[in-house]
Amino acid sequence: MTTAIVTGTSSGIGLHTAVQLAEAGLRVIATVRDTSRADALRAAADAAGVTLDVRALDVTDAAGAAAYVEAAGPVDVLVNNAGRGAVGTLEQLSDADLQAQLETNYLSVARLTRLVLPGMRTRGRGRVVTVTSVGGVVGQPFADAYCAAKFAVEGLMQSLAPVVAPFGVQVSVVEPAAVASSFVESVDHSDAGPYEEQLQAYLARTRSSFAAAQAPEDAARTVVEAATTDAPRFRWQTSETAVRFAGLSLADLDGSRVLGATSAWVQPQT
Numbered sequence: 001m002t003t004a005i006v007t008g009t010s011s012g013i014g015l016h017t018a019v020q021l022a023e024a025g026l027r028v029i030a031t032v033r034d035t036s037r038a039d040a041l042r043a044a045a046d047a048a049g050v051t052l053d054v055r056a057l058d059v060t061d062a063a064g065a066a067a068y069v070e071a072a073g074p075v076d077v078l079v080n081n082a083g084r085g086a087v088g089t090l091e092q093l094s095d096a097d098l099q100a101q102l103e104t105n106y107l108s109v110a111r112l113t114r115l116v117l118p119g120m121r122t123r124g125r126g127r128v129v130t131v132t133s134v135g136g137v138v139g140q141p142f143a144d145a146y147c148a149a150k151f152a153v154e155g156l157m158q159s160l161a162p163v164v165a166p167f168g169v170q171v172s173v174v175e176p177a178a179v180a181s182s183f184v185e186s187v188d189h190s191d192a193g194p195y196e197e198q199l200q201a202y203l204a205r206t207r208s209s210f211a212a213a214q215a216p217e218d219a220a221r222t223v224v225e226a227a228t229t230d231a232p233r234f235r236w237q238t239s240e241t242a243v244r245f246a247g248l249s250l251a252d253l254d255g256s257r258v259l260g261a262t263s264a265w266v267q268p269q270t
Contacts, residue, residue, distance in 0.1 A: 003027045005075055007059055008082030010037045016220035022050035029072055031057035059108035069115040077227050078116045080109040080130040087142050089195050098145050105149035124168040129226045130157055132173045134245045142202045161234055162263040170232040174223050177242040178213040214239045234259055
């Protein structure tokens with residue numbers, strides 16, 4: 001049976017991705033930082049009539065992640081979904097703020113991916129799907145640290161993809177726009193000093209965007225498609241809104257043009 005690890009499954013996209021992958025017949029190991037907060041996940045699995053292997057994992061704990069992956073056994077699909085938001089412009093951001101974003105949204109993704117790659121490469125098959133954001137292709141005001149980390153993880157994955165593809169490992173990123181979840185409620189922000197007026201305007205726009213946000217179960221369907229399709233590609237958007245927004249920065253929406261070029265860079269010379 002195909003085994004998938006999905007991180008950040010206590011709510012939102014991660015919860016629905018875990019359930020939908022199980023419905024598709026995969027063995028799903030669903031991670032949460034605190035299993036006492038997995039009631040909604042377990043209830044959704046019960047309602048769908050599927051079984052999930054729910055385990056505790058703080059993705060920022062490097063040693064814990066290594067032990068976790070070793071205990072999981074062969075991993076066929078990794079869905080990097082765990083993430084955190086932050087609001088603030090650079091002048092108000094401390095080094096600790098920047099590091100916190102990098103730890104969750106970039107470094108933890110890199111570590112987990114690095115841990116599963118040897119097994120995938122040896123077996124000649126595997127999928128790594130990372131839920132990024134349209135904020136990984138379009139920089140946004142007051143999302144300086146968040147967008148920087150998301151840009152970083154997209155760069156990492158786009159660089160990795162052509163190198164591991166010859167070994168049967170497919171790498172993808174999924175870019176949602178606004179998704180209705182507890183994610184927006186957990187975003188940290190504080191007084192912006194001289195930028196307060198601009199911050200309030202930004203927050204008003206953000207609240208308006210999330211009022212018409214995509215349902216997380218709908219966004220999850222794109223993640224599941226990226227993880228299971230017979231026609232994998234690098235870049236996926238979860239809605240027409242995400243397509244339009246990503247298109248502000250990307251003409252190459254599915255990533256094929258970039259990967260077509262960079263794949264040639266790693267072709268052995270004859």
